[in-house]
Amino acid sequence: xxxxxxxxxxxxxxxxxxxxxxxxxxxxxxxxxxxxxxxxxxxxxxxxxxxxxxxxxxxxxxxxxxxxxxxxxxxxxxxxxxxxxxxxxxxxxxxxxxxxxxxxxxxxxxxxxxxxxxxxxxxxxxxxxxxxxxxxxxxxxxxxxxxxxxxxxxxxxxxxxxxxxxxxxxx
Amino acid sequence: xxxxxxxxxxxxxxxxxxxxxxxxxxxxxxxxxxxxxxxxxxxxxxxxxxxxxxxxxxxxxxxxxxxxxxxxxxxxxxxxxxxxxxxxxxxxxxxxxxxxxxxxxxxxxxxxxxxxxxxxxxxxxxxxxxxxxxxxxxxxxxxxxxxxxxxxxxxxxxxxxxxxxxxxxxxxxxxxxxxxxxxxxxxxxxxxxxxxxxxxxxxxxxxxxxxxxxxxxxxxxxxxxxxxxxxxxxxxxxxxxxxxxxxxxxxxxxxxxxxxxxxxxxxxxxxxxxxxxxxxxxxxxxxxxxxxxxxxxxxxxxxxxxxxxxxxxxxxxxxxxxxxxxxxxxxxxxxxxxxxxxxxxxxxxxxxxxxxxxxxxxxxxxxxxxxxxxxxxxxxxxxxxxxxxxxxxxxxxxxxxxxxxxxxxxxxxxxxxxxxxxxxxxxxxxxxxxxxxx
Numbered sequence: 001x002x003x004x005x006x007x008x009x010x011x012x013x014x015x016x017x018x019x020x021x022x023x024x025x026x027x028x029x030x031x032x033x034x035x036x037x038x039x040x041x042x043x044x045x046x047x048x049x050x051x052x053x054x055x056x057x058x059x060x061x062x063x064x065x066x067x068x069x070x071x072x073x074x075x076x077x078x079x080x081x082x083x084x085x086x087x088x089x090x091x092x093x094x095x096x097x098x099x100x101x102x103x104x105x106x107x108x109x110x111x112x113x114x115x116x117x118x119x120x121x122x123x124x125x126x127x128x129x130x131x132x133x134x135x136x137x138x139x140x141x142x143x144x145x146x147x148x149x150x151x152x153x154x155x156x157x158x159x160x161x162x163x164x165x166x167x168x169x170x171x
Numbered sequence: 172x173x174x175x176x177x178x179x180x181x182x183x184x185x186x187x188x189x190x191x192x193x194x195x196x197x198x199x200x201x202x203x204x205x206x207x208x209x210x211x212x213x214x215x216x217x218x219x220x221x222x223x224x225x226x227x228x229x230x231x232x233x234x235x236x237x238x239x240x241x242x243x244x245x246x247x248x249x250x251x252x253x254x255x256x257x258x259x260x261x262x263x264x265x266x267x268x269x270x271x272x273x274x275x276x277x278x279x280x281x282x283x284x285x286x287x288x289x290x291x292x293x294x295x296x297x298x299x300x301x302x303x304x305x306x307x308x309x310x311x312x313x314x315x316x317x318x319x320x321x322x323x324x325x326x327x328x329x330x331x332x333x334x335x336x337x338x339x340x341x342x343x344x345x346x347x348x349x350x351x352x353x354x355x356x357x358x359x360x361x362x363x364x365x366x367x368x369x370x371x372x373x374x375x376x377x378x379x380x381x382x383x384x385x386x387x388x389x390x391x392x393x394x395x396x397x398x399x400x401x402x403x404x405x406x407x408x409x410x411x412x413x414x415x416x417x418x419x420x421x422x423x424x425x426x427x428x429x430x431x432x433x434x435x436x437x438x439x440x441x442x443x444x445x446x447x448x449x450x451x452x453x454x455x456x457x458x459x460x461x462x463x464x465x466x467x468x469x470x471x472x473x474x475x476x477x478x479x480x481x482x483x484x485x486x487x488x489x490x491x492x493x494x495x496x497x498x499x500x501x502x503x504x505x506x507x508x509x510x511x512x513x514x515x516x517x518x519x520x521x522x523x524x525x526x527x528x529x530x531x532x533x534x535x536x537x538x539x540x541x542x543x544x545x546x547x548x549x550x551x552x553x554x555x556x557x558x559x560x561x562x563x564x565x566x567x568x569x570x571x572x573x574x575x576x577x578x579x580x581x582x583x584x585x586x587x588x589x590x591x592x593x594x595x596x597x598x599x600x601x602x603x604x605x606x607x608x609x
Contacts, residue, residue: 004290014414014601033367034367035221035366036366037344037598038340039368039372039374040368041375041600042603042606045368049368052376054373054377054380055376058380070307072301072312076394077178077309079309080308084311095312097318097321098317098318101568102321102325104325104329104384104387105324106390107380107384108332108385109382111332111384112332115373115376116362118373119374120370121364122362125366127363128364128365133345133365134343134344134348135177135178136177136598141233148443169584170183
């Protein structure tokens with residue numbers, strides 16, 4: 001059974017102290033959970049797992065989209081030639097427009113897909129969360145706390161200025 | 172005045188979602204009537220034939236294409252204002268971006284309907300889809316009309332994503348504060364969003380990429396729409412200036428539409444503490460700049476035409492300057508330049524009321540501009556024996572008015588389901604101010 005031990009903090013400084021205290025209590029980085037109703041990029045806890053390949057993947061998606069647009073316009077025009085009096089059957093001036101639009105579409109859709117996958121959305125499984133987060137509280141906690149460390153975790157959370165500490169069974 | 176806390180901001184901006192007044196129902200009923208009228212008129216047209224509209228030889232493009240170009244133009248405000256201001260990190264943008272992005276999605280959707288409304292046999296619109304058939308035809312990728320399909324769909328998909336992604340955290344907020352069926356619905360819409368640092372980081376990176384991508388798409392969309400005209404050898408259409416001219420006009424009309432939307436939201440949703448005179452002042456300055464730019468493009472185009480003195484072009488030129496279309500032309504110049512420039516240039520006049528008056532003028536003026544680009548050129552094309560006139564019928568007028576009602580209706584319904592100002596982005600702005608003070 002999964003469970004979580006967490007506390008709620010009213011300001012980001014306290015939340016940062018809590019995260020630092022948990023690290024000092026030898027809690028694994030990936031077991032530390034932080035949840036907030038807004039991003040806190042000015043604080044170290046808000047920059048966790050910041051690195052992403054999303055821009056590169058978006059560029060790759062753009063290239064694939066562009067290639068698809070090129071193939072759609074060039075190959076199908078040659079398969080179904082439409083003489084229109086003077087203009088070449090397939091010309092880069094006009095195919096370039098379709099290629100460009102499909103390239104941008106590919107980049108946009110790839111960005112969307114990477115966001116959903118990397119942010120693990122939609123997320124229907126129970127995870128550590130408290131509705132008080134929507135009131136501006138910042139949740140800091142530990143998922144599946146080791147039994148031997150429970151007291152140390154609770155001391156770390158309370159010692160950092162927690163408004164409240166809670167236990168949550170995640171199923 | 173004490174600054175509002177995050178909870179107070181959330182309470183203010185969620186109030187329209189949880190409380191509904193009688194006025195809301197009356198407004199929805201009234202706007203809904205105009206939409207029903209428009210659909211009925213379209214149904215009558217589909218049943219009776221395109222002949223019930225006013226388009227005849229030689230003016231085969233009239234109100235419908237005017238509306239198509241107009242609404243695509245209005246859509247430019249949202250994405251450009253939101254995306255450009257995001258990239259420039261203009262902090263005053265935070266209350267404005269979602270209002271703007273909503274305009275883009277709805278205006279695009281409405282604009283994209285008109286090529287189908289304009290079809291003589293709209294039930295055969297599926298022939299545009301490229302699939303092998305016994306007709307042995309295929310979309311002509313060398314046609315600007317096909318480029319429209321790709322451009323508008325790319326822009327629409329991008330705009331929907333650009334609008335929807337930053338709404339997810341606000342839907343999570345509504346989920347937590349709501350009860351009953353609202354809690355279930357917003358729970359689904361929020362996709363299980365929690366707000367971990369990873370989720371915030373990915374969301375902000377995605378928004379940044381989308382902002383960078385959507386700007387060239389927005390520019391390309393209206394350039395391609397302009398090429399529906401510029402690629403045709405029609406007097407006063409076949410001009411290289413049309414691309415940037417249309418893009419500038421689109422931004423111009425879009426900003427005006429945004430100011431009007433913001434003014435109405437401010438009044439009816441009591442958002443005086445969020446949509447402040449500063450926002451109208453800044454957008455008013457942008458509108459002034461676009462008015463001057465619009466005038467520059469119109470002058471450059473007209474001077475070039477007049478100087479060339481090419482007979483077929485001069486026939487169109489004089490019909491707008493002095494002939495049958497002159498009243499509309501000079502009304503357009505008044506609405507787009509003579510009215511807004513003094514109001515927006517004089518600081519004392521650049522109030523909320525002033526910018527709204529100027530914007531109303533611009534919306535009317537820009538609709539007229541689209542009409543005057545399309546109809547006079549077709550009515551006075553080359554051989555005088557082929558000249559004709561255009562007169563819209565009640566069908567076209569009803570559908571046109573219905574689109575304005577439809578836009579307003581969609582906006583009202585949206586503001587009932589989604590906080591019209593991004594709550595989490597306002598909180599971020601507040602946090603940055605606090606961090607700056609430490």
